[in-house]
Amino acid sequence: MTELTRRVLLQTGGALGAAVGLSSFAAAQRAGGTASYRFFTPDEAAFIEAAVDRLIPPEPDWPGAREAGVPTYIDQQLAGPYGQGDRLFLGGPIKPGTPQQGYQLGFTPAELYRRALGAILAQTRAAGASFSDAPASQQDEFLTRLEAGEADLAGVPSAVFFETLLANTIEGYFADPAYGGNRDMTSWRMVGFPGVYAAYLGLYTQHGLRYEREPLSMADAQRLHGHGSPAATGASMHR
């Protein structure tokens, strides 16, 4: 891993000398916001913010995972019941299994992140490198090696960490904004998913309908209609 880090993150040199960008958390604090990570340390957060933005990168019209709030989503998940393994069986004996037997580590998601991030940060620091400050191409290469590799991150195979991070990133990007990601329903707008809006009886048989409608979040629906099924609000539809 250390060798990998040196090769990937240091090969262009000067990465650490590059201007250090503020993390979105730090930026939010500067701006006087109330955003606060509850699970991640600042160094962990810097890695996560940079990594999720390579998994789902920003484009001019469509924000990446970082701007969509995915780091906040993952942080809140890890600080809550999911992080504690509320639906993960951890009873022993813990033994290595076949790929078909699925997850067999004895770690909760919170422990898994803490171990893997700790190992990544320690190793990159020891190598005099920083993932979050490296150029995108090097970050991608680093993530690709995590994805493919068998590198040990304090007891967590790097591929297991990568798959967990990727799954959590996609969850946060597409889940209801109530969970802290998908800010402004950006991913729903991007693909055309109307969100919790849910009454298509008269529409689904209009095959090929071009359905353009402001998506609706759970919070929107509660504001608009209490507990009822939300009615269409300013939907525009074209064939």
Added chain:
Amino acid sequence: MATRLKPVDVVLVGMGFTGAIMARELAQDGLSIVGLERGGRRDTVPDWQSPAMHDELRYAIRNEMFQNVVTETYTFRNHTGEEALPIRILSSFLPGTDLGGAGVHWNGHTWRFLPSDFRMRSHYTERYGAQSIPHEVTIQDWGVTYDELEPHFDRFEYLCGIGGKAGNLRGQIQAGGNPFEGPRSREYPLPPMDPAYAGALFANATLELGYTPFQIPSANMTRSYTNPEGLSLQACNVCGFCERFGCEHFAKASPQTVILPKVFESPNFELRTNAHVTRVLLDGRGRRATAVLYVDGQGNEIEQPAELVILCAFSLNNVKLMLNSGIGQAYDPATGEGTVGRNYTYQTMSAATVFYPDDININPFMGAGALGTVIDDFNGDNFDHTGLGFVGGGYISANTTGGRPIEYHPTPPGTPRWGLRWKQAVRRHYNHTVGLSAHGSSMPTRGNYLSADPTYRDAYGQPMLRITYDFPENDLRMSRYITDRMTEIARIMGGETVSTAYRATPYSIVPYQTTHNNGGAIMGTDRRTCAVNRYLQSWDVPNVFVQGASAFPENAGYNPTGTVGALAYWSVKAIREQYLKNPGPLVQ
């Protein structure tokens, strides 16, 4: 020391669809009945209301409605040469829990198995000769025929307000329905769902190839409906949050919407929730159940004596209870002896995806659990198996169940799994893609079975159920054949690209496939190979009946619920008309 309660006539273990049917029927005989549900009580209002119900993360990803593995899971291995390890994250299949069971979060596909499915070994032997059945396959007849079950299929379909079109009315083939199905005594209670765009594109292609498309029989109401119990449901509004969700709208048949309100009217029925049954207690000779032992919500161990015990849990949990209670002899794959755990089967799923130009709007989010168009031309023995080297088949369908994007964001082959190109592909294809699936049968073998795990125990100290399973060669051959047919259809559906996902071996518990786990307490006429007789009565402990898909000797290429419902009505009729009059074995 367990607290011993006053005896009752009947204890039901599990209060999903089959438990509710048992309770409703047996209450009419004036019996005192206790229904034990391991989970909590819940109902349409307030538990399943919008917008909180339309939360993909909570229900479809974090598994809110499913058995929590922290309390109870299974161990798994592909074959006996491996050590089974616990399923630590539920994923390949998702057993339901809480009142109503899987009948709450199901999609609502409601099929009848084919007449030939119920006499599978006899059918293949008669039509193709005994040598046509691959040696590894331990298929057998069910001991009950389609004709015997027909009134009970009918009853379950009318209970549930199934929307469909008959394809065979009393032997007359009907346009618009499934021409391969067994004869029906009457039409479905409601008309079929109208096709979604995906289904219409699929239907056109299948017609071009000479097949017979029709709409999947659906428990999502197509009209408002009042069932024979006097309970009313509303038309489905195609919200796209059905599978893995409860229906906010009284539009999906579930125990809560179609039967439980009537069960609760019976003064002689008592529901106890948070009652986790650990064992059925037997008499000294192991020939008679005396009580069930359960742990209540406060952790107290309770003994509930009963004259009659009916297991109505999820198929796997029925088998677990039998093994841990010593009801019948555990199956041993080395000798082939024993019955409990034998003939565990699954479902052999595969998929094809059609990627369309970006001016073809599929609108996948306008969906319903059982909204789909299907052909049955390659299911069961609806096609000539001569020389094919396998038994079984499956239906091929285009379903539009919803476009919830955490799970649904299809990309064409060659797309990276993350990064800018992935993101752009997700955006490009989300609304312009149709998925097809081949829902294949699952044949039993000597080595695929269920047993008590020797190492791992659940939160109640009981041995976990151990699943030993891999896809049989027969099923892989079958799946390749029907997946090729599916791909031929996909290629003429007008898309730019088609990708096919064949069923890969070995079986893995990681990707979700289906929650159609069957067998392990199979029904039939031979007590040496079957755990229960044709009325779902234990051969060894005659005051125990075992409902559900655990009774399937093998699994057909259909969703199981229709057949589970029919078997429940068939079984409870025998209990009422025969067993109660003369408690004892219904078959000698």
